[in-house]
Amino acid sequence: MAEPQPPNVQEGADAPDVLPPNAEDRKAAQAMSSLDAKGGEDDAAPKKEMDLKALNNAMKNLGVAQDQKTPSSAAARKEEAPKKLVKVDQADVALLADQLAMSKTKATELLRAHDADAAKAMTAWVTAAV
Structure with missing residues (x-):
């Protein structure tokens, strides 16, 4: 009922x-x-x-671009930020790629983001994944 x-x-x-x-x-x-x-009104x-x-x-x-040529504001801010030149040791790249199961490109980016410090990079990766 x-x-x-x-x-x-x-x-x-x-x-x-x-x-x-x-x-x-x-x-x-x-x-x-x-x-x-509105439907199909033409007037x-x-x-x-x-x-x-x-x-x-x-x-x-909402941050959505009107067309593909115009970047959204978040993407524009990301490109405007100056990139630091950090020399990364290939042994550290291999260590991160092996231990964190990621590509060498991603491992290199992660190391550059953490000033080529493997311990900081690993800690950041693990805490971000949890």
Whole structure:
């Protein structure tokens, strides 16, 4: 037997939409819902441009690039950071590759990130994996 429902619940009704807390997210949600509701209307060109702007803004806030040529902000920050020149001993690379079951390229990158200190690199790898 079914449980009794509160009086304000209608059978077959959709769940109420919950609005996001900030204004930008609300605009993005509104743009997405209007894209779904619009269907095949051709007379709303200005509204379509506004919806696309809102969608693009939402995508930028998520960190997703609009096209493959434009890097996302996280990738751009990573490329802008200056890379340190650290000389890595090949014996340490072989040790990390063997003990941590990784490629020599990844072992070299891990060592460079930890100033060519094998103990620090191994500790960082193990604590990151846990």
